[in-house]
Amino acid sequence: MGYLLHVLAEKCTGCMDCVEACPIEDGIRMIPLPSGEWDVVVCRHCNPAPCVEVCDFGALGVSGDGAVVLNPALCTSCKACIAVCPFGAVFLRPSGTMAKCDLCSGSPKCAEACREGALIYERVEKKSLMKGKPSVAELLELKGLR
Ligand code: SF4
Numbered sequence: 001m002g003y004l005l006h007v008l009a010e011k012c013t014g015c016m017d018c019v020e021a022c023p024i025e026d027g028i029r030m031i032p033l034p035s036g037e038w039d040v041v042v043c044r045h046c047n048p049a050p051c052v053e054v055c056d057f058g059a060l061g062v063s064g065d066g067a068v069v070l071n072p073a074l075c076t077s078c079k080a081c082i083a084v085c086p087f088g089a090v091f092l093r094p095s096g097t098m099a100k101c102d103l104c105s106g107s108p109k110c111a112e113a114c115r116e117g118a119l120i121y122e123r124v125e126k127k128s129l130m131k132g133k134p135s136v137a138e139l140l141e142l143k144g145l146r
């Protein structure tokens with residue numbers, strides 16, 4: 001069993017209901033675009049997850065139900081996960097700590113709060129979001145980090 005969180009940014013009105021509903025500070029961010037539209041930036045819980053693969057400290061892992069979760073106690077804020085996330089969905093807070101969505105234990109509050117249908121949550125038998133995407137090694141090389 002896996003989770004998919006679909007972001008239909010074209011439906012987003014920028015109301016911020018999802019941001020207010022998120023129990024994690026900076027778990028989801030809204031980025032205003034020059035076009036007047038919004039980019040909704042939130043973790044897609046990739047499988048396999050580049051952020052989990054790149055973290056040398058074991059601070060990112062996959063929960064029993066398939067959510068990619070951060071253990072703040074193990075995180076050193078090295079930012080390697082930021083470098084490889086294809087969705088820009090790991091955030092460095094001004095305080096220096098890292099933030100990401102933990103999928104609210106399988107019931108994401110952001111998707112429940114969105115009245116526009118811009119966040120659609122789905123449970124699937126199997127997921128493979130990363131098919132065709134560059135590998136972690138390729139991403140790091142592209143960014144000149146390894
Ligand atoms: S790589 Fe980014 S979108 Fe994928 S699981 Fe990690 S934080 Fe989430």
Ligand code: SF4
Pocket residue numbers: 054055056057058059060070074075076077078079080081082098
């Ligand atoms: S910032 Fe934290 S979670 Fe991200 S790769 Fe570094 S130690 Fe791991």
